[in-house]
Amino acid sequence: MNLDDLIGQSGEWLRGSGPESDIVISSRVRLARNLARFPFLTRTNDEQRDEIHVSIKSALDHAGLVENGHCYVDLDQASDELTSRFLLERHLISRELANGTGGRGVLFNRSEMLAVMVNEEDHLRIQAIRAGFQVEDAHKDIARLDERLDATLEFAFSERFGYLTACPTNVGTGMRASVMLHLPALVFTKQIDKVFASVTKINLAVRGFYGEGTQASGDFFQISNQITLGIAEKEIMGLLDRVVPRIVAYEREVREHLLRKDRIRLEDRVWRALGTLQAARSINSEETMNLLSAVRLGVNCGLLDDVNISTVNELFILTQPAHLQRLKRRELDAGERDATRAEFIRRHLDL
Amino acid sequence: MNLDDLIGQSGEWLRGSGPESDIVISSRVRLARNLARFPFLTRTNDEQRDEIHVSIKSALDHAGLVENGHCYVDLDQASDELTSRFLLERHLISRELANGTGGRGVLFNRSEMLAVMVNEEDHLRIQAIRAGFQVEDAHKDIARLDERLDATLEFAFSERFGYLTACPTNVGTGMRASVMLHLPALVFTKQIDKVFASVTKINLAVRGFYGEGTQASGDFFQISNQITLGIAEKEIMGLLDRVVPRIVAYEREVREHLLRKDRIRLEDRVWRALGTLQAARSINSEETMNLLSAVRLGVNCGLLDDVNISTVNELFILTQPAHLQRLKRRELDAGERDATRAEFIRRHLDL
Numbered sequence: 001m002n003l004d005d006l007i008g009q010s011g012e013w014l015r016g017s018g019p020e021s022d023i024v025i026s027s028r029v030r031l032a033r034n035l036a037r038f039p040f041l042t043r044t045n046d047e048q049r050d051e052i053h054v055s056i057k058s059a060l061d062h063a064g065l066v067e068n069g070h071c072y073v074d075l076d077q078a079s080d081e082l083t084s085r086f087l088l089e090r091h092l093i094s095r096e097l098a099n100g101t102g103g104r105g106v107l108f109n110r111s112e113m114l115a116v117m118v119n120e121e122d123h124l125r126i127q128a129i130r131a132g133f134q135v136e137d138a139h140k141d142i143a144r145l146d147e148r149l150d151a152t153l154e155f156a157f158s159e160r161f162g163y164l165t166a167c168p169t170n171v172g173t174g175m176r177a178s179v180m181l182h183l184p185a186l187v188f189t190k191q192i193d194k195v196f197a198s199v200t201k202i203n204l205a206v207r208g209f210y211g212e213g214t215q216a217s218g219d220f221f222q223i224s225n226q227i228t229l230g231i232a233e234k235e236i237m238g239l240l241d242r243v244v245p246r247i248v249a250y251e252r253e254v255r256e257h258l259l260r261k262d263r264i265r266l267e268d269r270v271w272r273a274l275g276t277l278q279a280a281r282s283i284n285s286e287e288t289m290n291l292l293s294a295v296r297l298g299v300n301c302g303l304l305d306d307v308n309i310s311t312v313n314e315l316f317i318l319t320q321p322a323h324l325q326r327l328k329r330r331e332l333d334a335g336e337r338d339a340t341r342a343e344f345i346r347r348h349l350d351l
Numbered sequence: 352m353n354l355d356d357l358i359g360q361s362g363e364w365l366r367g368s369g370p371e372s373d374i375v376i377s378s379r380v381r382l383a384r385n386l387a388r389f390p391f392l393t394r395t396n397d398e399q400r401d402e403i404h405v406s407i408k409s410a411l412d413h414a415g416l417v418e419n420g421h422c423y424v425d426l427d428q429a430s431d432e433l434t435s436r437f438l439l440e441r442h443l444i445s446r447e448l449a450n451g452t453g454g455r456g457v458l459f460n461r462s463e464m465l466a467v468m469v470n471e472e473d474h475l476r477i478q479a480i481r482a483g484f485q486v487e488d489a490h491k492d493i494a495r496l497d498e499r500l501d502a503t504l505e506f507a508f509s510e511r512f513g514y515l516t517a518c519p520t521n522v523g524t525g526m527r528a529s530v531m532l533h534l535p536a537l538v539f540t541k542q543i544d545k546v547f548a549s550v551t552k553i554n555l556a557v558r559g560f561y562g563e564g565t566q567a568s569g570d571f572f573q574i575s576n577q578i579t580l581g582i583a584e585k586e587i588m589g590l591l592d593r594v595v596p597r598i599v600a601y602e603r604e605v606r607e608h609l610l611r612k613d614r615i616r617l618e619d620r621v622w623r624a625l626g627t628l629q630a631a632r633s634i635n636s637e638e639t640m641n642l643l644s645a646v647r648l649g650v651n652c653g654l655l656d657d658v659n660i661s662t663v664n665e666l667f668i669l670t671q672p673a674h675l676q677r678l679k680r681r682e683l684d685a686g687e688r689d690a691t692r693a694e695f696i697r698r699h700l701d702l
Binding site for chain 1: 615616618619622623625626627629630631632633634686690693
């Protein structure tokens, strides 16, 4: 599999339609793991770092993961910024891995629902991602992969603390479970802060579309567990299982209220967003995210019959800067990107 | 002719296509006249005011102006605000006449190219309006009408000062000649103030879409003579004949520059405007004017082939609040107006 194979479409988790997928975009579980025989990355030199990289690549090979249909991208060798940005935009790697230096890389499968980052903050970051609200299925995927790797690699583990990780916030299960929610009605009616205030009180964290430290964009929010120590994996998932359906119900309630009481304002916002996306000759990334969010809301509220929801979902990723540049096979300045983005959107939303 | 006959379309001067009509919307000449045997309106009582009104109506009758195809609207009797606003929106009466009290009215012909206001600031305000840049033709129309009225009515006239008027700024010829210009490119590129600075230096006044004291809206500007005393009618027209073509040339030059050097930004603005007008479910009057202005620019620059310029021109008038309310045959609150306006625009711009 070649990276260029990915350009035309997003990962399957974004195209798919899992439970509650009008509001829950995806469910993700990731595990942090480290090799017992090496220090954490904050304390390695370049040689050790490369040794870790090679060991893990070999283990991935033995685990049968670098098979046909999987893709390993060696970020040290690839080394061009565009590739890192491209993988980041697809949620296959983190900003930390993208911006890092030295031996590191990522393995992922064709559907992009499984990925292993090597030498990010920890030696290994394993993630499974599923469309819609399927945290437990994502957890099953990740547990299987973890077992296969465990058979080859000796992970740093303490009977007392559990898995040992570079940052104490990950010690224990090393697990973070998260769901990506699309909450345009709660944002539109300015009720989102109230939701987040209650969520953070029960030790859940709220992050933006591109994870830690990123802005909420396109009304997307990731909700994940804050704590990994002294809490079982089941408990983490249980917490999301209790909280997420309540947020989903709240968002639905506000949507229904808008449809009943403020229909013209809602229709106006939705139709203008679609009209602008179909008409613009130049559009930046932020405006695109916001307008696509309104269109997505419109489709899910039954206001826009002719728009395909998976087209809208994919456009969130495919209109990002590195995607447009890979599409055009060259670097584009900001003006060129905005014109290319507008043209790309028009082609995909031409009803 | 009934006022309801007017609802579906604007006056002919706006639909027509005179010289330079891509930039010069219309040319207008108006004369201020007063009856010699009555005081100015600032010094009349209600009875005298009514007497003036009756005398002039009778003269208009004798002049053969209240014939089939003409319309006289008695604003005292009509007395509902919506009718006044409706006539104001069509540029048939001034704000002063609309907001006035007591015996007053307006006569106009089917094409709306001739109109006589009775008991505005002066006893009579006669206007002729033509599509495009045709000040001299408008002047011929008005001169003919003035002669016919002069044959029946004795106007206040002094050998030394010329026609006497309620406000000294109109004494002399009593004439104001003006052209309505559409200057979106000069506004877009922020060069409009420079133009106006030079125009006002040579004793021309710049006003908005609805005349004295109104905001520039939709990038429309009226340019007219400031002085009526000690200057012949020919000189007033000569001044406009010299200045207007230079402004027109400047606007064209900037349009061509934009098309050559900043085409994507221009196209983006034009297409977004059209897209928004075609999509909105609620839109206020000001936004409508601004977007229509961009669409009008787009049509005249050859960027929007499928849009009819006279449709765009008419929408500037037909989307005004009183027009929408006459269309719906009832008063509408602001929210209803904005929704009605959006629907009306969509129907007319559905390509």
